[in-house]
Amino acid sequence: MSLPRNLPPAQPAPELLALFESPDRLPAAIRRQAEFFVFFARTIFPLLESYRVRLAPLYCAHQGRPAWDPVRLLGVLILQFVLRVPDRQAAEAVQYDQRWRLALHLPPAEAAFDPSLLVIFRHRLLESGEEKLAFTAVLDYLVQQGWVPKRSRQRLDSTHVWGLLRQMSRLECVRETLRLLLEDLEAMDRLPPSWAGYWERYVENKPDPRAGSKALQAQFVQAGQDLLAIWREAGDCWPIAARDAFVLLQRVFLENYQLDPARTLQTTRAQPTGAVHNPHEPEAHWSSKSSTKDKSWVGYKVQVAETVQERPREKGEPTANFLTAILTQDAPASDKPGLVQVLGEQKAMGLEAPSCLYVDGAYVCSETLQQAQVEGRQLRGPAPASPHRGKVFTVEAFNIQVEKRMAVCPAGRPSSNVSRLEEKKTGQVDYRIEWNQGTCEPCPLRAQCVSSGQNHRTLVVGELHSLLQARRQEMKTEAFKEEMHRRNGIEGTQSELVRGYGLRHARYRSKAKVRLQNYLIGAACNVRRLFRRIQWQAARKSQAQALPTAGLGRQ
Numbered sequence: 117m118s119l120p121r122n123l124p125p126a127q128p129a130p131e132l133l134a135l136f137e138s139p140d141r142l143p144a145a146i147r148r149q150a151e152f153f154v155f156f157a158r159t160i161f162p163l164l165e166s167y168r169v170r171l172a173p174l175y176c177a178h179q180g181r182p183a184w185d186p187v188r189l190l191g192v193l194i195l196q197f198v199l200r201v202p203d204r205q206a207a208e209a210v211q212y213d214q215r216w217r218l219a220l221h222l223p224p225a226e227a228a229f230d231p232s233l234l235v236i237f238r239h240r241l242l243e244s245g246e247e248k249l250a251f252t253a254v255l256d257y258l259v260q261q262g263w264v265p266k267r268s269r270q271r272l273d274s275t276h277v278w279g280l281l282r283q284m285s286r287l288e289c290v291r292e293t294l295r296l297l298l299e300d301l302e303a304m305d306r307l308p309p310s311w312a313g314y315w316e317r318y319v320e321n322k323p324d325p326r327a328g329s330k331a332l333q334a335q336f337v338q339a340g341q342d343l344l345a346i347w348r349e350a351g352d353c354w355p356i357a358a359r360d361a362f363v364l365l366q367r368v369f370l371e372n373y374q375l376d377p378a379r380t381l382q383t384t385r386a387q388p389t390g391a392v393h394n395p396h397e398p399e400a401h402w403s404s405k406s407s408t409k410d411k412s413w414v415g416y417k418v419q420v421a422e423t424v425q426e427r428p429r430e431k432g433e434p435t436a437n438f439l440t441a442i443l444t445q446d447a448p449a450s451d452k453p454g455l456v457q458v459l460g461e462q463k464a465m466g467l468e469a470p471s472c473l474y475v476d477g478a479y480v481c482s483e484t485l486q487q488a489q490v491e492g493r494q495l496r497g498p499a500p501a502s503p504h505r506g507k508v509f510t511v512e513a514f515n516i517q518v519e520k521r522m523a524v525c526p527a528g529r530p531s532s533n534v535s536r537l538e539e540k541k542t543g544q545v546d547y548r549i550e551w552n553q554g555t556c557e558p559c560p561l562r563a564q565c566v567s568s569g570q571n572h573r574t575l576v577v578g579e580l581h582s583l584l585q586a587r588r589q590e591m592k593t594e595a596f597k598e599e600m601h602r603r604n605g606i607e608g609t610q611s612e613l614v615r616g617y618g619l620r621h622a623r624y625r626s627k628a629k630v631r632l633q634n635y636l637i638g639a640a641c642n643v644r645r646l647f648r649r650i651q652w653q654a655a656r657k658s659q660a661q662a663l664p665t666a667g668l669g670r671q
């Protein structure tokens with residue numbers, strides 16, 4: 117497909133502008149949305165137009181049928197997420213809704229496109245590595261216009277994203293994996309005749325939902341034996357072994373079964389981290405936010421960062437904070453590597469590391485605090501509590517100075533011995549601190565300090581323990597608690613992204629497409645926040661201009 121021959125006009129159609137820019141002709145209820153489309157046509161579309169050069173490589177220069185304009189398609193993708201409309205509805209809106217035509221600088225005679233074109237366009241964006249183009253374009257504009265400083269205070273938090281899949285039991289997952297392979301081979305006309313039994317069992321039949329747990333377990337074992345037999349039979353048959361469905365089958369087998377030393381098949385007790393839960397979406401993984409409550413999901417995780425305004429907002433004032441990162445991770449991934457990736461991504465987008473980053477305890481450890489110190493930025497968040505040790509004092513009750521190789525216990529006694537422990541494999545350094553038996557034996561606090569079965573107190577702390585200790589001390593102050601209110605705003609932003617843009621549910625399958633979806637959500641959110649801010653400022657300005665006149669009138 118080649119690039120379109122005619123570029124969109126630099127200005128939107130004047131008759132549409134006249135229609136939507138004259139407030140008297142529009143009912144108040146629909147004026148605000150009309151204003152949004154005018155804003156899009158005047159500000160966002162010209163901005164996207166300046167990124168045409170990055171969209172050009174997605175198409176052949178001269179060969180093939182001329183494409184529908186890619187800049188307009190990018191605009192459609194952003195509008196889709198601003199207004200939460202699916203592909204078919206978006207294509208209809210481009211054809212019949214004058215506001216969409218205005219926003220996309222579309223002349224009256226030009227026809228819309230088939231909705232499937234949006235699927236192809238998203239695929240092109242992913243293939244060319246331009247999935248973050250819309251987000252970057254809007255963020256660049258915000259930086260250029262001074263809405264987002266290059267170096268700013270920010271806050272960061274993660275939330276979960278449900279994958280586009282049905283949750284399956286392990287038996288259902290294994291059966292469905294088998295069915296997909298058999299149907300794939302059947303479609304290629306490569307299904308071995310000897311596999312008719314598997315076809316009957318896994319394609320033509322379904323497990324009885326009323327079956328008891330023993331029967332289901334027997335079916336699970338049977339499915340494992342069939343998986344193994346298929347693997348053995350087809351492992352050397354290249355046309356089958358090279359199929360994606362066969363590779364997936366091998367993975368599902370290894371995640372659910374194992375062979376004991378006697379080469380007998382056993383089911384594993386639980387699936388490993390990152391296991392397939394639904395063969396239609398193998399990249400969606402299980403994870404849980406809590407080890408005590410049922411807060412699990414199957415899908416992905418997203419890190420959201422935004423700027424933090426110092427000045428408190430007036431009543432009715434829209435936020436002046438903008439998203440600076442929206443990064444998709446695997447569901448079980450930790451927040452700490454997420455933080456590193458967010459900073460890396462911001463750097464790639466031309467932003468400097470935040471001068472101060474407000475986070476929750478999941479991002480704070482001695483290593484991340486030290487890294488922030490080295491890089492000249494602040495990481496503001498609560499340090500995780502030290503592990504409980506039954507009824508005895510935790511490490512927080514001790515004044516430990518690792519640099520001086522000494523510590524003072526709650527009874528005010530200095531440590532008797534400090535030893536350096538280095539793990540050879542990882543190079544991790546810890547310190548073991550001891551108070552000897554002679555010190556602890558007569559101590560009045562002994563019952564609160566020494567566990568039963570021990571005769572003196574020992575502690576093991578990391579090399580960077582002082583950083584954690586200082587943060588734990590700081591956490592007790594009112595100033596720190598007050599400062600942490602700045603972090604809490606990210607919860608509201610996540611709520612806005614979930615309710616306004618559908619952040620928590622994947623629209624598409626595969627991690628790459630979910631990543632694209634999240635960038636489009638980020639771009640849509642920033643566009644809408646910018647529009648609201650500009651509207652509010654304009655309203656304030658007109659109020660301010662009206663005030664002196666009103667005063668004169670009263671005199």
Ligand code: SF4
Pocket residue numbers: 525526527528529551555556557559560561562565566573
């Ligand atoms: S038991 Fe030992 S370490 Fe604990 S407070 Fe008493 S002297 Fe200090």
